[in-house]
Amino acid sequence: MSSSVLLDNLISALQVMPGVGPRSATRIAYALLDRRRAEGLQLATTMQEALTRIExxxxxxxxxxxxxxxxxxxxxxxxxxxxxxxxxxxxxxxxxxxxxxxxxxxxxxxxxxxxxxxxxxxxxxxxxxxxxxxxxxxxxxxxxxxxxxxxxxxxxxxxxxxxxxxxxxxxxxxxxxxxxxxxxxxxxxxxxxxxxxxxx
Ligand SMILES: [Zn+2]
Missing domain, CATH: 3.40.1360.10 (Dna Topoisomerase Vi A Subunit; Chain: A, domain 2)
Structure with missing residues (x-):
């Protein structure tokens, strides 16, 4: 358990990716929060658009x-x-x-x-x-x-x-x-x- 429920949610959500387990998900979550917030937000937008619009x-x-x-x-x-x-x-x-x-x-x-x-x-x-x-x-x-x-x-x-x-x-x-x-x-x-x- 981490210091933040939102962080726990992020780590858990990242594990939907193939090949990403709890350890990789934790590493990715910290990398996004520490250094890549803008890119992470861009990723979220791109995923939202692709996953809702691709048919x-x-x-x-x-x-x-x-x-x-x-x-x-x-x-x-x-x-x-x-x-x-x-x-x-x-x-x-x-x-x-x-x-x-x-x-x-x-x-x-x-x-x-x-x-x-x-x-x-x-x-x-x-x-x-x-x-x-x-x-x-x-x-x-x-x-x-x-x-x-x-x-x-x-x-x-x-x-x-x-x-x-x-x-x-x-x-x-x-x-x-x-x-x-x-x-x-x-x-x-x-x-x-x-x-x-x-x-x-
Ligand atoms: Zn076609």
């Missing part, structure tokens, strides 16, 4: 400032006809950093996991099916994580894509089984995308 893009379910995200608004990307399906917004960021993909994305925000209550509805697969049906997509690239759940999700989406006669591919090896896309280095990810294989 899911109605086209790709990636984060946007409201309405369509900037990637979906890009005409060149939209008319490419290529759609890359990933599990998380961090995966989009990782693929963008690899500089090898110029189509649009669809973000599932997870993988099929009935035990956790994650079914087709929660992953937005109805929205994805509408995009498949729109006639704007010619090729779908499955870039789910190489895990049992990721592969099962890819198989489910593949069946949907086949119903709409889309060319279907899966990112190539190089991404270790059981790994996450956003932990793979840019070069490996770039190779995995350019050497993608048809998905049977």
């Amino acid at each position: 899911l893009c109605p086209c790709c379910r990636n984060y946007s400032d409201g309405g369509k995200c900037s990637l979906c608004q890009n005409v060149k990307r939209r008319t490419s006809g290529v759609l890359c399906i990933v599990e998380t917004p961090a995966d989009v960021q990782a693929i963008e950093s690899s500089g090898t993909f110029f189509g649009t994305y669809f973000v599932l925000h997870g993988h099929l996991s009935p035990l956790d209550g994650l079914g087709p509805q929660e992953l937005g697969l109805d929205v994805l099916e509408q995009r498949f049906a729109s006639g704007e997509i010619t090729e779908a690239i499955l870039a789910t994580n190489p895990t049992v759940e990721g592969d099962a999700t890819a198989a489910y989406i593949a069946a949907m894509a086949h119903r709409h006669q889309l060319v279907l591919s899966k990112i190539a090896s190089g991404v270790p089984f059981g790994g996450n896309l956003d932990s793979v280095d840019e070069h490996t990810l770039a190779t995995a995308i350019t050497q993608r294989r048809p998905f049977a």
Whole structure:
């Protein structure tokens, strides 16, 4: 217990950050109070704005400032006809950093996991099916994580894509089984995308 209830509240609130436990939270709280009050207030404003205003893009379910995200608004990307399906917004960021993909994305925000209550509805697969049906997509690239759940999700989406006669591919090896896309280095990810294989 510290000398101030407000300080206790701050230390407790900071622990919402991934990887921040009581010790780190205490260190951060003192650093903000001792030396960085202005920056801390700026952080609070930025967090407030981001957390209240960022929404899911109605086209790709990636984060946007409201309405369509900037990637979906890009005409060149939209008319490419290529759609890359990933599990998380961090995966989009990782693929963008690899500089090898110029189509649009669809973000599932997870993988099929009935035990956790994650079914087709929660992953937005109805929205994805509408995009498949729109006639704007010619090729779908499955870039789910190489895990049992990721592969099962890819198989489910593949069946949907086949119903709409889309060319279907899966990112190539190089991404270790059981790994996450956003932990793979840019070069490996770039190779995995350019050497993608048809998905049977
Ligand atoms: Zn979008």
